[in-house]
Amino acid sequence: MHSVKEKVSNAASSAKAHVETYKAKLEEKAENATARTHEEKEIAHQRRKAKEAEAKMNLHAEKAEHTAEKLHGKHHVLGHDTVAGAYGGHHQTPIGMVGLTTTTTGTIPGTVDPVTGTTVPANPLGGGHLHGHGYKHI
Numbered sequence: 001m002h003s004v005k006e007k008v009s010n011a012a013s014s015a016k017a018h019v020e021t022y023k024a025k026l027e028e029k030a031e032n033a034t035a036r037t038h039e040e041k042e043i044a045h046q047r048r049k050a051k052e053a054e055a056k057m058n059l060h061a062e063k064a065e066h067t068a069e070k071l072h073g074k075h076h077v078l079g080h081d082t083v084a085g086a087y088g089g090h091h092q093t094p095i096g097m098v099g100l101t102t103t104t105t106g107t108i109p110g111t112v113d114p115v116t117g118t119t120v121p122a123n124p125l126g127g128g129h130l131h132g133h134g135y136k137h138i
Helices: 002-034 038-074
Strands: none
Touching: 002 038
16 A cells, blocks of 8 residues: 555656646746847756756655655554654663663763753763673673
C-alpha cells in the first residue's frame, strides 16, 4: 500500500514540476517579447533556467519526503512513538547512562541540567565499560 501511495505521490510531484517548467518557459517567452536588448533576453533565459532548477529541486525534495513516509510506516518501532507516554509511558535508561539526568533532548555531556542545576559529566563515573553482558572481553 505504501509503495502505491509513494508512486502516486511521485507522479503528482512530477506533474507539478512539469507544470512549473512549462510556466517558466511561457514567462521567458513573454519577457523576450518585451525585451529590447540582448542582455534583457539573456536575463529572461537565466530566470527560466533558475525556475526550472528550482522545480527539479522541489521534485527531488518531495520524492525524498515520500520515500521517508513509506519507510516510517514500515519501520515503526514499539515504544518509539511521536506521542509522549505512548505504550504506558514506561521509559528505560540506556545502558551506561545510569545516574545521568536526561532531558527531552537527551543528555548532552558538559551542559547544565535544568532540573538540578548541576553540570552533566562529560565522562560518566565508572568509565562506561560493560562486562558480563554476553560479550567476551578481548
